[in-house]
Amino acid sequence: MTKTLLLLPGDGIGPEVTAVAKRVAGRLIAGGLDLAITEARFGGAAIDADGVPLTEETLAAAKAADAVLMGAVGGPQWAGQSYDKRPEAGLLALRAGMNVFANLRPARCFAALADASTLKRIYVDGLDILFVRELTGGVYFGEPRGVETLPDGQRRGVNTHVYTTSEIQRVARIAFDLARGRKGEVVSAEKGNVMEAGLMWREDVQALRDAEYPDIKLTHMLADNMAMQLVKNPKQFDVILTDNLFGDMLSDEAAMLTGSLGMLPSAAIGEPGRPGLYEPIHGSAPDIAGRGVANPCASILSLAMALRHSLGRADLAAAVEAAVEAALDAGARTSDIGGALTTAAMGDAILTHLK
Incomplete structure (x- = not known):
């Protein structure tokens, strides 16, 4: 039975790192993973387009998916709005609506x-x-x-x-x-x-x-x-x-x-059988947004957590994590960890090691 993954790229560097995670998921699909991927607006991007940070349609899609992979939300252009209208309000509403009450944050x-x-x-x-x-x-x-x-x-x-x-x-x-x-x-x-x-x-x-x-x-x-x-x-x-x-x-x-x-993923899960929400913990980082230098590892590792906890593929989760580790061992680095690779190039390095 085909599993479903909803991508919510969000704001700032969110779309940049989520795009790399999507490439990793695409490689797994090409290798036989039965997964359908859809996308929706969320956070500030949804405020600009839809007037609210989380539409009813997006929440319904999140609750119907097997897993949701977020980018990040927020930025200075929305800071002047009331708390219930800010991008972060959409995140709180998404967590509450999906009833994901346990946040798993590995620090490895x-x-x-x-x-x-x-x-x-x-x-x-x-x-x-x-x-x-x-x-x-x-x-x-x-x-x-x-x-x-x-x-x-x-x-x-x-x-x-x-x-x-x-x-x-x-x-x-x-x-x-x-x-x-x-x-x-x-x-x-x-x-x-x-x-x-x-x-x-x-x-x-x-x-x-x-x-x-x-x-x-x-x-x-x-x-x-x-x-x-x-x-x-x-x-x-x-x-x-x-x-x-x-x-x-x-x-x-x-x-x-x-x-x-930039290295740390997270998962938000609830009762067994309910969809999980996965996201890097680094935030939208507006100071580097659009420059193509953000570290995509946390987003890729969040995808690995989705594979393990919601998509029933712990084997592929381990393969993704091993690819990230192998790329780091080989010297692949973005600027936040002492290197000079772009977001896309870091993704290329990890894909090279994905088996």
Whole structure:
């Protein structure tokens, strides 16, 4: 049965890197992968053409596909709009509409790039962390929210951090399941020392582990301590479970341990059988958009995650990842990792090694 992949190139460098990932997918299709690819506007591009960052038609197409591969959204030309009209609002609506509540963010340091990290090689060589971040709850979605003017003329901004037990335990279950295929260890991060919701997070994660995953080693760590430990001794971690806000920040910190944001993919998944959303974590990078110098590796590796988690082809996912690693070992580099290859040329180098 033919699988379907929806491409949402988005804004900035999104279309540039997504085009290279599409070439990789095309090579796999030519080799026998039964996959149909479609595209739609998203983010700022959709605002300009359709008036909204995510149309109902695009959301329906995303929910009907087997997997969705994004580029990136946002840029200074849309920064003056209200939050509900910005490109990022389309991304939040897409995640919520697809009900993808678990964000998988691997932070892997390829051996060839160990010296590109800002940390010494001894701390990052062999690094392989998997963040499992709750994606559709917490302070990004909580109500009430907004800015109000008080009677004395001051303004007050409000964002609400809120979780239910079911929201916590469904993402924790994914972290525990993934840990079983790795080292069997999970570290859960929160701020239970100052936040009641953080203490509840700790208690509910522990309760699930005790009831269903006694084989998993679970450790709890305060999020600020984890931020320090990621720089002090990052290889102590394997699977890290976090809420939405802390996961956003901590996974970006870990990204720089690997040498470049341009190397890191991500996946957003939900219940089994539902489509997943895949995207590089580097953003739209408007400062280099249109110059053809963006690193396409994160987009290609996001395609690999789609192959593994949504398209049922873990073998092809491994082949794509091996091709990226082989290209790096052979010296292929874009400017963000110390080279001079264009986006297209980096794609050519990876395709050379794709078997």
